[in-house]
Amino acid sequence: MTFDLKAYLKTKQERIQQALDDLLPTTDSMPPKLHEAIRYSVLAPGKRLRPILVLAGAEAIGGSAESVLRTACALECIHVFSLIHDDLPCMDNDDYRRGRLTNHKVYGEAMALLAGDALLALAFQLIAENIETVPAQNILPTLRLIAQASGTWGMVGGQVVDMESQGQEIVPDTLHYIHKHKTGALLTASVLSGALLCGATEAQADALTKYGEHIGLAFQIADDILDITGDQEKLGKPIGSDEERDKATYPKMFGLEESRRRAHEEVRLAIETLQGFDENAEPLRAIARYIVERDL
Numbered sequence: 383m384t385f386d387l388k389a390y391l392k393t394k395q396e397r398i399q400q401a402l403d404d405l406l407p408t409t410d411s412m413p414p415k416l417h418e419a420i421r422y423s424v425l426a427p428g429k430r431l432r433p434i435l436v437l438a439g440a441e442a443i444g445g446s447a448e449s450v451l452r453t454a455c456a457l458e459c460i461h462v463f464s465l466i467h468d469d470l471p472c473m474d475n476d477d478y479r480r481g482r483l484t485n486h487k488v489y490g491e492a493m494a495l496l497a498g499d500a501l502l503a504l505a506f507q508l509i510a511e512n513i514e515t516v517p518a519q520n521i522l523p524t525l526r527l528i529a530q531a532s533g534t535w536g537m538v539g540g541q542v543v544d545m546e547s548q549g550q551e552i553v554p555d556t557l558h559y560i561h562k563h564k565t566g567a568l569l570t571a572s573v574l575s576g577a578l579l580c581g582a583t584e585a586q587a588d589a590l591t592k593y594g595e596h597i598g599l600a601f602q603i604a605d606d607i608l609d610i611t612g613d614q615e616k617l618g619k620p621i622g623s624d625e626e627r628d629k630a631t632y633p634k635m636f637g638l639e640e641s642r643r644r645a646h647e648e649v650r651l652a653i654e655t656l657q658g659f660d661e662n663a664e665p666l667r668a669i670a671r672y673i674v675e676r677d678l
């Protein structure tokens with residue numbers, strides 16, 4: 383029987399939504415406005431790809447998805463922090479995200495900035511609290527991995543080079559650096575953290591790191607393509623913004639056809655890295671294919 387990814391994603395999305403609702407600070411605690419701003423963006427409809435990768439990474443090595451749920455929510459918090467800050471007027475100055483007004487449009491710039499800051503800190507609290515369901519010795523390398531992937535060695539570093547490259551002629555290596563760090567680092571950390579928390583061997587961790595790097599690149603290439611060919615209703619944000627901002631993208635550098643070919647090749651390589659894994663890794667194989675086939 384073929385694996386039903388649609389049903390898998392739906393079940394996991396619902397579980398993550400419930401867990402986020404339970405774990406986020408409530409609006410009846412101080413300071414309520416900050417908590418409202420946090421909940422507004424985190425509970426908005428997103429694909430939940432990063433938390434799902436945490437759960438699927440745990441399952442791929444025979445671990446329990448339920449045991450890594452707090453870390454899965456932590457990865458979504460870090461992702462949403464990056465979205466809120468990326469939308470601010472000092473960065474992309476975007477009005478819409480996930481089909482609704484951006485955080486600063488509703489709560490103002492200062493509150494949006496602070497909501498992002500609070501989410502980053504909350505993420506590390508949640509990972510530390512995962513001690514209730516996984517061994518303490520597995521948490522330390524996971525904390526290090528996620529901290530590295532979020533900051534200058536990962537997402538923030540990639541964002542800076544992306545920002546500095548706008549309107550510039552860049553070489554393919556720089557474009558690769560941007561995609562690998564801005565997007566790939568957090569996706570890689572997601573799949574790997576689920577596995578590390580469940581006691582992955584070195585060989586399993588190495589394979590999942592490569593898997594994450596390949597899907598990370600495929601995801602960002604697909605995102606670049608969707609910004610040209612996508613449906614803005616489905617995406618929940620306007621298209622064409624990369625071209626408007628003269629951003630460094632795969633289609634701009636290589637054209638649409640070559641970009642599609644490269645994205646599919648990355649998916650093939652991602653699936654190949656899972657050769658030593660059994661049917662427990664079927665969700666990861668299906669997620670890799672979905673990354674280039676998605677329309678949002």
Ligand code: GRG
Pocket residue numbers: 427428429430431461463464465467468480537538541564565602605678
């Ligand atoms: C501002 C610290 C800081 C970092 C910004 C990740 C990032 C770096 C900015 C977000 C904007 C962006 C377009 C990033 C590329 C990664 C990406 C495609 C994010 C959108 O992720 P999806 O498609 O969104 O998974 P949903 O809403 O489904 O979660």
